[in-house]
Amino acid sequence: MQQARNFADRSCARNGSGFDKRITSSLEVVIIRDIVLVLVVLVVVVVVVVVIVVVVVVVVVVVVVVVEEAVIVLVVVVRAIVVVVVILVVAVVVIV
Numbered sequence: 749m750q751q752a753r754n755f756a757d758r759s760c761a762r763n764g765s766g767f768d769k770r771i772t773s774s775l776e777v778v779i780i781r782d783i784v785l786v787l788v789v790l791v792v793v794v795v796v797v798v799v800i801v802v803v804v805v806v807v808v809v810v811v812v813v814v815v816e817e818a819v820i821v822l823v824v825v826v827r828a829i830v831v832v833v834v835i836l837v838v839a840v841v842v843i844v
Contacts, residue, residue: 789843793836804829 804825811821 790840793840797836800832
């Protein structure tokens with residue numbers, strides 16, 4: 749009787765719980781990979797936004813120094829920045 753019980757325990761451990769552990773660990777790997785992917789995408793989006801803002805600020809400073817009608821250009825540039833930021837935020841929300 750004890751031998752049959754031991755055999756059943758080994759069989760269940762080999763077929764049932766071992767299989768479940770493999771599924772659980774593979775799901776954990778997939779979840780961790782997805783979280784890392786989302787974090788990488790968010791970091792890339794933030795870096796792109798920072799680069800765009802820096803470039804726009806440099807362009808605005810140059811335009812203000814060179815052009816007398818800088819207010820019109822400044823309004824256009826600010827609108828462009830707002831549009832880009834809104835598009836990036838919507839993209840991040842859709843990804844997440």
